[in-house]
Amino acid sequence: MQTTIQFNDLTLRDGQQSIAATRMTTPQAMRVLPHLIEAGFPVLELWGGAILDSAVRFLNENPWQRLEQFYALTRGKTAIRALLRGQNLFAYQPYPDDLVIAFIKAAIEAGIGEMRVFDALNDERNLQTSLLAVRAYGALADGALSYTTSPVHTRQYYVNYARTLVEMGAQRITIKDMAGILAPQNTVSLINALKDAVNVPITLHTHDTAGVGTLNAILAMRAGVDAIDCAVTPFAGGNSHPPIEVLLPFAEMLGIEHNLNTAAILQAQENLFTIYDELADVIPGHGKYYAPVDPDAIDRRKVESILNLLEKGDAPALEAAIDETRALLRGLQYPPHDPRIFESQIPGGMLSNLQNQLREMQQPDILPQVMAEIPVVRRDVGYVPLVTPTSQIVGSQAVFNIVSGQRYSFVSEEFKMLLCGEFGRTPIPPNRALVETVLDDSHVLKKYRPAAYLMPVLEDVETPPFVHNQQELLLHLLLGASADKFLQQQAAAG
Numbered sequence: 308m309q310t311t312i313q314f315n316d317l318t319l320r321d322g323q324q325s326i327a328a329t330r331m332t333t334p335q336a337m338r339v340l341p342h343l344i345e346a347g348f349p350v351l352e353l354w355g356g357a358i359l360d361s362a363v364r365f366l367n368e369n370p371w372q373r374l375e376q377f378y379a380l381t382r383g384k385t386a387i388r389a390l391l392r393g394q395n396l397f398a399y400q401p402y403p404d405d406l407v408i409a410f411i412k413a414a415i416e417a418g419i420g421e422m423r424v425f426d427a428l429n430d431e432r433n434l435q436t437s438l439l440a441v442r443a444y445g446a447l448a449d450g451a452l453s454y455t456t457s458p459v460h461t462r463q464y465y466v467n468y469a470r471t472l473v474e475m476g477a478q479r480i481t482i483k484d485m486a487g488i489l490a491p492q493n494t495v496s497l498i499n500a501l502k503d504a505v506n507v508p509i510t511l512h513t514h515d516t517a518g519v520g521t522l523n524a525i526l527a528m529r530a531g532v533d534a535i536d537c538a539v540t541p542f543a544g545g546n547s548h549p550p551i552e553v554l555l556p557f558a559e560m561l562g563i564e565h566n567l568n569t570a571a572i573l574q575a576q577e578n579l580f581t582i583y584d585e586l587a588d589v590i591p592g593h594g595k596y597y598a599p600v601d602p603d604a605i606d607r608r609k610v611e612s613i614l615n616l617l618e619k620g621d622a623p624a625l626e627a628a629i630d631e632t633r634a635l636l637r638g639l640q641y642p643p644h645d646p647r648i649f650e651s652q653i654p655g656g657m658l659s660n661l662q663n664q665l666r667e668m669q670q671p672d673i674l675p676q677v678m679a680e681i682p683v684v685r686r687d688v689g690y691v692p693l694v695t696p697t698s699q700i701v702g703s704q705a706v707f708n709i710v711s712g713q714r715y716s717f718v719s720e721e722f723k724m725l726l727c728g729e730f731g732r733t734p735i736p737p738n739r740a741l742v743e744t745v746l747d748d749s750h751v752l753k754k755y756r757p758a759a760y761l762m763p764v765l766e767d768v769e770t771p772p773f774v775h776n777q778q779e780l781l782l783h784l785l786l787g788a789s790a791d792k793f794l795q796q797q798a799a800a801g
């Protein structure tokens with residue numbers, strides 16, 4: 308068994324995206340960041356994903372200024388990681404190569420030390436430009452496998468994809484289990500297969516939505532995974548990542564060194580509880596769950612019991628370990644698991660946003676129907692993994708189907724784009740009958756890499772008067788009207 312493990316903290320990016328719909332402000336994050344640095348996490352995921360859009364659209368903040376403030380504190384102490392949606396950058400549709408390259412260059416110059424790139428369809432063509440640019444401008448390139456289950460997505464499928472990403476320049480491979488649906492029965496074999504197939508470090512990224520993320524992290528430690536993504540309570544557990552407070556006792560009982568400062572983690576936790584209360588309006592179920600968790604106070608007998616069950620290695624023992632881990636988390640007041648996630652495959656960030664959106668529509672009660680409809684829509688579009696932007700496209704279509712009462716009576720433009728191949732190649736071709744029903748002669752099915760159909764934009768762009776530098780220009784080109792509104796307000800304020 309390995310002797311050390313790298314824990315990466317995602318509290319201020321994916322943690323708050325999964326629990327609080329990415330509404331944490333920069334000042335709030337800055338109250339916590341010094342403690343996370345002091346805790347000794349070698350990598351902090353602080354940028355990318357939904358951060359840019361949310362900062363501009365909801366928080367009236369400049370995401371570049373957020374990154375600059377973060378880098379001023381972290382420089383020389385820990386690496387900042389950003390999540391990049393491949394050819395989609397930090398938004399929801401493919402962008403031309405010149406914009407992808409320019410955005411990556413600017414992000415690395417502003418302080419990004421590692422960039423995790425993924426494609427929602429696992430179409431490697433959508434990662435060519437981003438992987439090359441990340442390597443060219445000096446950051447570490449982390450290639451992620453968007454994990455899902457279907458008749459297509461076998462262990463060999465992921466092994467082949469990992470090999471392809473490494474050949475394309477990935478220096479690390481991440482199992483990106485965005486919905487937390489990796490079955491514990493398959494965790495060890497998948498990690499072992501990847502470690503045998505590629506000679507780069509392997510990271511496990513998972514969520515606790517379905518109630519197996521924390522146990523999978525424990526299994527991954529025992530299997531020799533190189534790194535595990537985690538978060539600090541109360542932005543951990545539930546829709547978010549395995550809580551670092553719970554993982555530490557397991558690492559210590561296994562004799563694995565983690566090199567983290569527990570006192571600093573508890574200081575971060577104390578600040579995060581205050582912020583959690585400040586964000587109550589956007590946190591579904593606020594006040595029902597979460598309490599301070601001291602790693603040193605966790606019952607070591609329960610930890611030992613779970614490890615003993617894993618040591619047995621048979622199916623009944625593994626099932627018992629799942630139950631005991633869930634019971635341990637419930638006892639520490641983490642949110643209960645949702646078994647429907649194994650079927651719906653809704654990722655954590657999507658679930659919190661979906662709950663908020665249905666509340667705003669004054670139809671929160673249709674959530675179970677929507678969750679049952681999502682797998683139907685996903686199958687019809689070729690078993691796409693559910694992660695931005697496919698999660699939003701499939702989720703929205705499921706809502707339309709339920710609200711209208713007639714499947715596909717209304718279809719969004721993004722859904723048509725997905726059927727046409729404008730986001731890339733789906734794992735298998737979409738349902739032919741659906742394609743013939745939804746698309747007409749004006750729609751052309753795309754054969755080549757989506758960006759091959761896109762003209763460069765930077766040479767021809769006319770810079771608006773409210774754009775004053777390259778970073779603002781990139782926001783304007785990436786986020787369109789929402790960025791323009793923000794930039795105009797910023798310019799008017801002087």
